[in-house]
């Protein structure tokens with residue numbers, strides 16, 4: 001019997017092949033649509049947001065290079081709610097299938113297929129999209145048992161099941177997105193989408209179309225209708241990350257949507273009701289957030305029904321050791337390394353370190369130690385974080401410099417003192433280019449291996465730049481990269497999201513590069 005598992009879209013220019021798949025899959029899974037060319041596929045994908053796409057790789061007669069399929073795959077992967085893609089290739093095209101897998105397809109089948117194999121592939125694709133089963137607790141991914149973390153987790157468990165909008169506050173890298181995901185998992189919407197949007201990275205000119213969607217032909221580039229993030233997250237949770245970076249004009253539009261609980265896609269004549277729970281996050285200090293010239297108070301009022309403050313790591317030092325153990329084990333397994341213990345003195349020093357980059361930096365430091373550590377146990381130097389005591393005022397001053405609350409007392413997760421009250425704290429993720437890393441190594445993770453040994457011998461921990469020229473050329477390239485990043489940061493006034501956009505990088509990729517260059 002058909003189940004309502006989500007729409008399946010089949011793109012194949014061979015009408016017989018597409019229809020055969022449609023008949024089979026419709027019987028088993030419910031809604032299955034077909035398209036025979038790229039334009040129709042895009043149109044259908046925009047309108048129906050399929051859960052799974054079966055993708056042939058050549059849809060123009062005579063084409064055999066698979067480029068069309070790879071382009072379509074990239075387009076599908078870039079959608080606000082990307083479907084699982086199953087590549088369909090001819091038997092001889094295994095290299096193409098491998099390329100498709102590298103580009104994000106979840107599976108491939110060869111034509112002609114066995115029906116049972118096709119059904120199994122679609123079932124597996126649907127299972128990959130389903131929320132993680134069991135997980136007795138929505139907060140299972142949040143390591144740390146400090147008083148502050150316990151308070152954060154208790155809030156998640158109590159506000160999760162409500163429909164209240166939640167705003168999460170905290171410095172960069174403290175785990176705001178993880179908290180947002182936990183709120184979603186604890187909610188009645190857990191079976192629906194958790195859709196994250198980096199508001200700081202949306203170009204101002206397209207904010208409206210990205211969030212609310214557009215109809216075909218609504219403006220010059222609108223070649224197909226496209227659902228916005230509000231529609232894509234229907235039934236689920238929309239996570240508006242870096243909300244503090246949203247320009248004031250876009251804030252006004254967002255406010256209208258939240259007040260009316262409906263969106264009108266650009267070019268549409270009717271509004272559509274929205275069905276999303278809004279969770280937002282920002283690293284702005286509260287003083288800035290309450291400044292009406294930065295953030296509209298009426299919008300803030302809509303968003304912050306419940307506020308969860310995630311304290312910086314230095315204010316909950318009891319979490320440092322469990323986090324270290326967790327991420328060391330994680331990277332040992334990822335890199336196939338034998339488990340090693342952490343030297344007792346190293347744990348003490350790592351607990352005393354100020355962790356200006358919070359959990360994200362701790363995670364990177366563990367990855368570095370696993371790759372570079374040469375002793376029987378991990379030593380403090382393996383983590384590449386610089387001298388313990390340089391960090392309270394110097395070190396990485398990029399993200400909030402204040403080292404207040406540096407006791408095991410664990411600042412309260414909410415209330416007034418938990419976040420950003422230090423007079424030395426800089427606004428948001430403002431970057432001070434002059435802040436160096438003291439005596440810490442200038443390279444992080446696998447980059448160090450590559451600078452010494454040429455290229456390609458260590459695990460590729462960077463951002464896809466595993467193959468690099470050796471020696472002087474590489475040093476020059478690194479210097480150019482560093483300068484380019486510094487210039488972009490200066491131009492963006494230290495705003496990480498904007499700098500990432502200028503550089504064409506994701507924020508995560510930019511963070512890695514900042515750490516690599518000691519910026």
Ligand SMILES: Nc1ncnc2c1ncn2[C@@H]1O[C@H](COP(=O)(O)OP(=O)(O)OP(=O)(O)O)[C@@H](O)[C@H]1O
Nearest residue numbers: 141142143144171172173174175176177178359360
């Ligand atoms: N309590 C935690 N347990 C395990 N991992 C964590 C925890 N907190 C954060 N992390 C990890 O640290 C990294 C940064 O977390 P996350 O992206 O949620 O932070 P953020 O506050 O949203 O950062 P930003 O403000 O820069 O977007 C992620 O890799 C995340 O998995």
